[in-house]
Amino acid sequence: MLFSRGSLLVLLHLFVVINCRKNPKINIVTGYDAIESAKTLTSHAKIKDLFAKAVEPESKEELKTVSYSKDKEGYKGDSFLTSESSGHCSILNGGTRESYSMQKEARTAMKAYEDLTKADDYSANNRYMVPQEKCRSATNPYKCDPSETWRSIDGTCNNLYNPWWGAAPQPYQRFAKPAYDDGLNAPRCKGVDGSHLPNPRKIAMYVHSPYQTKSDWSHLFVWFGQFVLHDVGKTASIVNSYGDQKWCKCGEKWSSDPDCFNIPIPYEDYWNKDQKCFAFTRSSPAVRYDDCYLGPREQLNLVTSWVDLSQVYGNDLKTSRKLRTYEKGLLKVSYNKYSRREHLPKRENVADCMGLKTLSKCYQAGDGRHEDNGYLNSLHTIFVREHNRVARQLYYWNPTWDDETTFQEARRVVIAEYQNIVYAEFLPLLVGQDVARQFDLLPSYQGYFMGYDWKINPNTQNEFTFAGRYGHTLCKNWQLRADKDYETYSNKTIDYYIFNPKLPEYGGGIDSLVRAALADFAYYPTSQVNDKLNNWLAEDVFYKETGNKRFSLPALNIQRGRDHGVAAYVVYRDLCGLGRAYSFEDLKNIPRDVVSQLRKVYKSVEDIDLWTGLTSEYPLEGAAVGATGACILAKGFRDWKYGDRWWFENGQDPAIAFTPPQLDEIKSTSLARLICDNVDTDYVQNLALLWPDEKYNPWMDCKKIAGINFAAWQEVKYNKPY
Numbered sequence: 001m002l003f004s005r006g007s008l009l010v011l012l013h014l015f016v017v018i019n020c021r022k023n024p025k026i027n028i029v030t031g032y033d034a035i036e037s038a039k040t041l042t043s044h045a046k047i048k049d050l051f052a053k054a055v056e057p058e059s060k061e062e063l064k065t066v067s068y069s070k071d072k073e074g075y076k077g078d079s080f081l082t083s084e085s086s087g088h089c090s091i092l093n094g095g096t097r098e099s100y101s102m103q104k105e106a107r108t109a110m111k112a113y114e115d116l117t118k119a120d121d122y123s124a125n126n127r128y129m130v131p132q133e134k135c136r137s138a139t140n141p142y143k144c145d146p147s148e149t150w151r152s153i154d155g156t157c158n159n160l161y162n163p164w165w166g167a168a169p170q171p172y173q174r175f176a177k178p179a180y181d182d183g184l185n186a187p188r189c190k191g192v193d194g195s196h197l198p199n200p201r202k203i204a205m206y207v208h209s210p211y212q213t214k215s216d217w218s219h220l221f222v223w224f225g226q227f228v229l230h231d232v233g234k235t236a237s238i239v240n241s242y243g244d245q246k247w248c249k250c251g252e253k254w255s256s257d258p259d260c261f262n263i264p265i266p267y268e269d270y271w272n273k274d275q276k277c278f279a280f281t282r283s284s285p286a287v288r289y290d291d292c293y294l295g296p297r298e299q300l301n302l303v304t305s306w307v308d309l310s311q312v313y314g315n316d317l318k319t320s321r322k323l324r325t326y327e328k329g330l331l332k333v334s335y336n337k338y339s340r341r342e343h344l345p346k347r348e349n350v351a352d353c354m355g356l357k358t359l360s361k362c363y364q365a366g367d368g369r370h371e372d373n374g375y376l377n378s379l380h381t382i383f384v385r386e387h388n389r390v391a392r393q394l395y396y397w398n399p400t401w402d403d404e405t406t407f408q409e410a411r412r413v414v415i416a417e418y419q420n421i422v423y424a425e426f427l428p429l430l431v432g433q434d435v436a437r438q439f440d441l442l443p444s445y446q447g448y449f450m451g452y453d454w455k456i457n458p459n460t461q462n463e464f465t466f467a468g469r470y471g472h473t474l475c476k477n478w479q480l481r482a483d484k485d486y487e488t489y490s491n492k493t494i495d496y497y498i499f500n501p502k503l504p505e506y507g508g509g510i511d512s513l514v515r516a517a518l519a520d521f522a523y524y525p526t527s528q529v530n531d532k533l534n535n536w537l538a539e540d541v542f543y544k545e546t547g548n549k550r551f552s553l554p555a556l557n558i559q560r561g562r563d564h565g566v567a568a569y570v571v572y573r574d575l576c577g578l579g580r581a582y583s584f585e586d587l588k589n590i591p592r593d594v595v596s597q598l599r600k601v602y603k604s605v606e607d608i609d610l611w612t613g614l615t616s617e618y619p620l621e622g623a624a625v626g627a628t629g630a631c632i633l634a635k636g637f638r639d640w641k642y643g644d645r646w647w648f649e650n651g652q653d654p655a656i657a658f659t660p661p662q663l664d665e666i667k668s669t670s671l672a673r674l675i676c677d678n679v680d681t682d683y684v685q686n687l688a689l690l691w692p693d694e695k696y697n698p699w700m701d702c703k704k705i706a707g708i709n710f711a712a713w714q715e716v717k718y719n720k721p722y
Contacts, residue, residue, distance in 0.1 A: 023434050023620050024589070026631045027577035028638070031461060032174040033288075046119060047294075048131050050112040094368070095239035099169055099284055099300055103238065105134070106285035106297070110185055113294040117184075127293040149656065150408040151415075151646040153313060153320045155304030158645050161454050166305040166643070168315040169236065171286040171298040172462035175632060176572060178296045180565035185285070185297045187261055188562040191607040198601040200558035200609075201278065202266045207597045207612055208554040210477070210531040213524035217624065219479075220517035221429060221689040222471045223375035224671075225624075228422055229468040230311045230369055230376070232640070233460045236284040236300040247545040250277040258282075263559055271535045271550070278555060279546035282563050298462070299564055303367065305460045307422060307640045309415050311367035312383045319366060329391035329406025331384050332364070338509030339680060342385050344370070344377070353505045359541055362501035373494075374503035375517060378510035385678040387414050393710040409713070416648035416658065416666045417674065417708075425671055427637060429689055430470075431630040432623030439634040441641065446664060448651025449641075456643035460636065463572065466561055466611045467632040470625050472553055473615050474522040477530035481508050482515035484681060495532045499541055511680040518675070518684060521691045525619040525626075527594050527612070529554045557611045569613025569628070570606050576631035581605050589627060590616045661712040668706045676702035 095103070109130060116122055129135075142156050142163035151158060155167040164170060179188045191197050238246045238259050248260035255262065263278040272278075286300035304310045314320040323345070325332050333342035344363035346353070353362035361371060370380040391410035395401060401409070424443050428436045436442050440451070479497050480488040490507055497503065497513075504510045523530075537551040573589075574580040581587055584605050587595050594616045602608055617626020625633065641647055648666060651657045658666065671688040675681065683699045685692040692699055 023432065024627050025577055026435060026438065026627055026634075027575065028439060029175055029575050029631060029635055031635075032176050033457070047112065047116065047128065050115045051108060051131055051134060053112075053115070093234050093237050093302060094245045095236045095243055095284060095300075096169070096302065097243060099236040099302060100239050100241060100243060102169065102286055102300060103236070103284045106287045109134075109287045109294055110285065110297055113296075114184055116294065127295070129293055130287075147655065150412060151306075151308060153310075154316050155306055155308070155310070158306065159454055159458075159643070160645070162457070166458040168304045168310070169300050169302045170305065170459050171288050172233075172235075172301055172465070173457060173459045174298075175461055175463045175635070176567045176575060178298075178565040179567040179571075180296055183296065187282070188565055188567075191602075192604050195603065197562070197607055197609075198603075199266045200263050200555040200562075201269055201272075201552055203558055203601050203609070203612055204529070204534055204552045204554035205266075205269060206601050207527050207594065207616065208473075208529045208534060210534055211526075211528050212477070213526060213528070215474070215522050215524040216691055216693075217429065217474070217522040218518050218685070218689055218691045219476060219520040219522045220375075220514070221426075221624070222474045222522050223373075223379060223517055224426060224689060225430065225468075225471045227311065227376060227379040228307070228426065229465075229471075230303075230367055231307060231309060232303065232305055232636070233465045233468065234302040234367070234369070235465060236286070236302050238281055238284050245545075246281055247542075248279045248281045249547045250275065250279055254279070261559060261563055263555055275547075275549055277548075278551050278559075279548050280556070280559055280563075283560070297565065301460050305458050305640065306644055306646075307415075307419055307637075308646070309366075309383060309411075309418050311370070312365065312380060312387070312414075313411060314366035323364060323366060324407065326403050328395050329401075329403055329408075329410050330388050331391075333384065333388065334363075336505055336509065338504070338506065339511055341511070341678070341680065342381075342388060343504055343510070344381050344384060353501050356501045358501075359499045360501050363504075371501055372498065374497045374500065374510065374513050377504060378513045378517075381504070381510050382514070382674065382678045383414065383418070386417070386674060387411065389677060390414055390708075390710075393708075394713055397710050397714040413666070413708075413713075415646075417669055419648045420666055420669065421671045421674065423637070423641065424667075425687065425689055427634075429622070430624050431634045432620040434621065435623070435630045435634050439638045441634060441637055443649055443667060446667065447660075448657065448663070449647060449649035450651055451642055452645060452647065452650050452652050453642050454645070456639050458639045458643035461632065462564055463566060463610060463632050464636040466557065466566060467614055467625070467629045469557055469611060470525070470615060470629060472529050472533060472557065473526060474524075474624065475530060475533065476520070476523055477532055480516040480520055481512035482519050483508065483512065484515070486515055486519045488516055488519060493532050494530065495536060495539060499538070514675065514679050515681060518688060519692065525615075525624050526591075527597075527616045554611075558609045561610050566610050568606055569608040569610050572610060572632065573613070573628050576628050578627055589618055591618065659712065665708045665710075665712050669708055670705065672700065673702075673705045673707045676705055677707065 144157035144160050144163050146160055157163045159165045180186050181188060181190050189197055246259060248254045248262060254260045259282050261280045261282050263280055265272045265277055283299045286298045288295060303315045323331055332345035334346045336343060344365055347361055347364050350362055356362055365380045370376055387410055390413050391406050394409055395406050420443055423441055427441050477493055478491055479494050481490040482488045533553040537553045539550045542548055570581045584595050584599050614629040619626055620630055623630055672684045672686055675684050675688055683701050685697045686700050687697050690697045
């Protein structure tokens with residue numbers, strides 16, 4: 001008997017019944033940007049003059065860097081850093097030449113908008129157009145080919161009427177109006193009474209203090225979630241003219257720098273008595289140039305917003321080309337002694353990863369964050385292996401296909417597999433079955449989806465990037481490896497697995513990490529963040545750049561929200577249908593002990609930061625997040641289904657749709673099958689994102705788990721043996 005998607009959904013339903021708790025009704029939110037777009041779009045006589053006055057001259061440092069940037073490593077003609085090479089890690093993502101240009105444009109636009117708001121005839125009820133020559137969509141229009149067979153690498157032309165939507169790079173959207181202290185640019189630092197908000201590190205110590213729990217999710221659920229979130233969001237950092245990250249440090253010089261937003265160390269923080277602050281660089285500014293109107297500071301997403309495996313294939317053509325062999329549709333790979341299977345390709349001039357230091361880069365991938373931790377590296381590797389497996393199968397059934405056809409069709413199939421896994425297996429556990437159904441996230445059992453709507457803007461929501469950090473509370477302090485019999489070994493704290501390029505090269509390689517993630521459990525959703533992430537993050541890793549010996553992940557999350565002008569938690573709670581909280585007693589959806597800790601640090605319930613509020617909520621029935629978090633996350637994933645012309649189930653355009661037999665084959669596969677095909681193992685639990693259970697989620701022989709029959713892709717019938 002082969003176990004297929006139907007049996008997976010039965011097991012998911014059993015998981016929900018066992019963990020039942022009545023869920024509140026959640027609103028499907030209309031975002032702030034959609035509401036703003038209804039305002040009158042108008043020009044203003046002074047805007048051109050204001051733009052001219054607001055243009056900042058190149059600083060001496062910028063002029064100097066431009067003069068010798070061609071000698072810098074990474075500069076290739078007219079192209080600086082690519083999406084794959086930009087940034088060190090998830091803490092600071094770096095940028096590209098285009099993001100630097102957009103950063104400069106944003107500074108000019110914000111200064112012009114600030115001056116405009118002081119004009120006598122300014123009206124907050126209007127949206128004001130930027131000068132035509134400054135509008136990106138007007139000066140760089142995309143000409144889309146409706147007959148194009150495959151989705152673009154950079155996300156453009158998915159929407160034929162709005163080619164920029166979902167592309168890389170693009171500004172984020174918003175659920176709620178920005179909450180900058182000055183309404184424009186200054187970080188959210190003041191509470192409702194005008195006093196300073198509590199120190200983020202103090203909140204991390206009181207509300208997010210570590211303790212151990214146990215859940216029904218496998219630890220793979222945590223890392224797969226991070227992998228998915230890297231697909232749809234990567235916030236640009238402030239960079240100089242050749243793409244180098246700007247680093248802030250503690251001290252008077254940096255405290256007056258508008259790009260720095262350092263976190264002072266509170267008196268009671270005994271972990272950090274040896275440093276004065278956590279250095280913090282603001283995210284790169286951006287404005288909505290694709291819509292050609294002025295407004296408050298926004299942030300820039302460096303990757304496509306689509307659920308399209310851009311973290312594997314890249315977000316620009318240059319990155320994509322570097323990853324391809326241009327032979328039979330295959331991606332480049334490398335090999336090591338720990339597995340007969342393929343690994344990510346090594347970077348140029350890197351022969352042996354074992355000689356590299358922490359934070360060094362050994363491998364190439366479509367996204368530069370793949371070596372943030374060993375588990376991310378493992379998932380990137382699995383999908384590269386799957387691409388090459390699918391490409392070989394497609395070429396076997398279609399030997400007349402050229403390299404481009406084989407590559408693009410393999411990419412199309414793998415993205416479809418991935419979308420099916422994300423929406424059929426991952427999302428029901430993330431937001432719960434009820435919310436997944438309410439937002440129509442679940443793929444149908446068979447047949448096409450006919451709900452594509454070109455009017456839906458799929459650009460990632462700014463607040464989504466904070467709701468997506470739920471996994472920081474589920475991550476265990478101790479991590480493992482496992483052999484082929486799932487016997488675990490090498491119990492080490494999580495810092496050992498972060499920024500360590502050597503992990504695939506010893507100790508069983510990436511396969512041992514995947515097996516351990518399947519065999520181990522994740523923490524239960526609470527506000528806690530484990531000791532290493534909360535108190536010892538990146539110990540001595542960024543000392544050269546920042547002078548910091550360590551950081552605190554929850555403190556950085558909170559400060560990043562304030563940097564982005566993200567509104568208080570109660571605003572989103574209200575938007576999502578839970579009602580406005582006017583006192584701490586109104587927080588019925590948060591455990592009493594956590595509310596007590598919130599009282600200790602916040603003067604008012606209306607001051608609570610979004611990320612802290614989201615991670616403090618009781619999780620919904622069968623979900624990893626609470627009601628407000630589920631509301632924000634589900635809205636994003638709904639937009640990426642309804643607004644994606646290339647969504648794998650979309651049957652509106654027969655020219656790009658899968659055939660019914662092909663679609664049935666894709667829907668028959670699962671994450672368990674993906675692991676069986678691409679990891680050294682003979683068995684795996686049926687629901688790979690849940691912890692193994694003898695009754696509800698037993699270990700399965702890989703031979704009994706359904707997979708894809710690629711005969712459905714054969715174009716010309718040959719006498720091929722099965």
